[in-house]
Amino acid sequence: MRGWKALVAKDWKLIFRNRLLLAILVIYPFLIMGVIGAAFYDVGRPVPIGLVNLDRAGPGEQAWSGAVVPSPRGLERRFRRRAVQVEEYGSGEEAEAALAADRVSALLATGDPGETELWMGADLSRDEIAATILDVQTETEVWREYSTAQEALASFAQGEVNVVFAIREGDYPYIGETIWLEDENYDAASLVLRFGQDVTEIEEYTSESEARDDLKRGRIDAVIVLPRAFVHQLKTLDEIARVQVIIDQSNLVKAEFAETSIRGFLSRVQEGVVENKTQAVVAGLYVLVTGGDFFGTEVVGLEQIRENLESLKQSLQDRPDLQEMVDVGIDLANTVISDIEDAAAYLRGTALPIDLEISSVAGRPLSAKDAVVPSLIALSILWTGVLSGAILMVIEDEEGMRIRLGLTEMGSFALVGSKLILATAVVFVQSAVMLLLAVAVFGVFASNAAAALLVIAAASFSCIGIGLVIAAFARQVAGAVILSVLVSFPLIFMTGAVFPLSQMPAFMQWIARAIPLTYAIEALSGVMLRGESLADVAWQLGVLIAFGVVLLTLGSLLVRRRTD
Structure with a gap:
């Protein structure tokens, strides 16, 4: 037992004498916990959403729609x-110019792929416009609506739709209405x-x-497009708003x-709208039971009919055969009343207006x-690039090559640069495969594989520089x-590979x-x-190359300082 205590004491002292081992076993776990905790700290922050509202009638604006019809x-x-x-x-x-100049109030274009496009315009009344829509x-x-x-013209030219219809926004039926909630x-x-x-930041x-x-x-995580006549x-009662x-x-x-955020807050809108819709329908259903105005028609309620039948039954006590017939009518009235109440409850639970x-x-x-x-390839570039850059430089030290190269005219920049070129080639080929x-x-879907290869080359160049340092x-x-x-492991949680950057705290x-x-x-x-x-990602490519140059320069300075 005494021997065991001595060995444990020795190992404990060994940990505190070796700074790297101390950092790995004691400090590093807390560092990782801090990095992950910081990344997930602000998890409840609002989601940035873009809103395109087509349900508004701006002065002089045009409303363009497209469709595919047989x-x-x-x-x-x-x-x-x-x-x-x-x-x-x-x-x-x-x-479009004719519509903008108010020479016509409506445009219609037709044409299937391979056929000649036909554009026409006419001065239609609002009722005629509504009938055409x-x-x-x-x-x-x-059915598509365009802002x-x-x-609209691009969609028609590309064959996405074979009919295009355009009017002034102010003539669009039911546009720009409001709702009381x-x-x-x-x-x-x-x-x-x-x-x-409460859950989104809407722009x-x-x-x-x-x-x-x-x-x-x-800059945003999603786009909501509200169609024209959305509020209407x-x-x-019999329409669904498609968002x-x-x-x-x-x-x-x-x-x-x-x-999830969009569905969450739209469900609140939906609940309010459902309540408004069902109140009108349920009120109408109960009028059938109690009697009164049923959407403009005065009706006798089923409850009154049931009471009349029960009075009639009492007056027919000497005619059992007729009483049985009246009982059938009373049972029917009771069944219909019960079914109407069930229908009202069902309507409240199933009305989905959005x-x-x-x-x-x-x-x-x-x-x-x-x-x-894409994330897997980027993580592979990081992992392999950092390891290969660091190992190539250290192997040269272990074999004494750096000392021998120091006797030549080769400087530290060339020494580090050669490793960078070799490691970049290895990582690029691996990632390209x-x-x-x-x-x-x-x-796997890749809309631009050639551009992806150039991005891989730039990413390899920058990540290998980390290994050289x-x-x-x-x-x-x-x-x-x-x-x-x-070094590589915490970077996985800090770059958007695991958790979206938009949901991280600002400092992260x-x-x-x-x-x-x-x-x-x-x-x-x-x-x-x-x-x-490539033009769209030119900024990211420039940053990756700049990182590679800076890290190459820093690695060269550190090598020169270490050699000296």
Whole structure:
């Protein structure tokens, strides 16, 4: 037993004599706990959301819509029949100019892919405009609303829709209405701002394309597009308001946060609207029971009918056969009354006036494997790059090559630079193979694989520089490996690879911006999942290259100081 005590005492002293071992066993766990705790500290902060409100009538604004219908020519014929005089145009731009100049009140364009586009305009009344919109919506398989004429023209030119309809916003049926909820009157925008203020930070945009651009840049986490006549659809008993929500699925955690927050506050709106709708319907149903005004018609209530039948039954005591017939009527009245009460309760629980249409900023749904691959490649670059940069430098020390090279004209910059070139090539090839395998074998979505390879090269260059700096503090390969692991592991939690940056505290976001891996993940996600070009990620590429240059210079200075 005495021997065991001596060995434990020896090992305890060994830990305190070895600073690296002391740091790993005692200090490092608290450091990791602090990093992870800081990243998740502000988890309840509001989610940044962009709002595009089409349910407002601005002076001089135009309302553009598109649809996919089986028979565009049929709509064209009905449009011509309603119009007194029809103007035809050679292009969408010419038609837009006619609408802007108030020469016509409505535009219609038809044309399937491969066919000649036909643009026409006419001066229609509001009733005729409403009838034309109803024609399109009745036949459509796809209905889209646009915030600008440019968005509509681009969608039509790309064949996304085969019918485009445009009018002045002020002529759009039921646009810009308000609704009374919780003792206040709201229009579409104020309704979302009021009920979303606790869980979201909402920024309003005038166009969907502008909001999409900010979504791609990571400034917001989702975009809500409120359709025209949104409030009217909320108030109408037999209509459902369809709200388009665009999210960035390149980060699954951020996408889940955004969708959950939006569904949460819209459910509060829905509850209020359901209450308003059901109060009107339930009141009408109970009029059938009690009697009174039933949506403009005076009716005798079922309760009164039941009482009359029971009185009739009492007067027919000497006619049992007729009493049995009256009992059937009383039972029927009781059944109908009970069914009406059940129907009212069912209506309260099932009325759903809002339907969310979730889409991805990438233009197609992304799976979990699509979303995770950019982060996995970036983490592989970090891990392999830091290790290879540090190990190559330390091996040279162990074999005495640095001393021998010091006798030549090769300076410390060339010494470090050669390792950087070799390690960058190794990491680039490894990561490029991972990308190609993910796309070719596992079917991972990559909208711009060529741009992704350039991002991988820049990321490899910057992350290897971290390893070159670490090498200046290690004497042996084992020490270089340990230091590389100690440095790399906390970076995983600080760069948005695990938890979205938008949900981190402000100071953690500033720290994340000082780590090259953050820009690598953003750039890879952009070119692979969000359809961005090299020009769109030029800022991230520039930062990665700048990090590589700075770390190469710092590594050279540290090597020279250590050699001296």
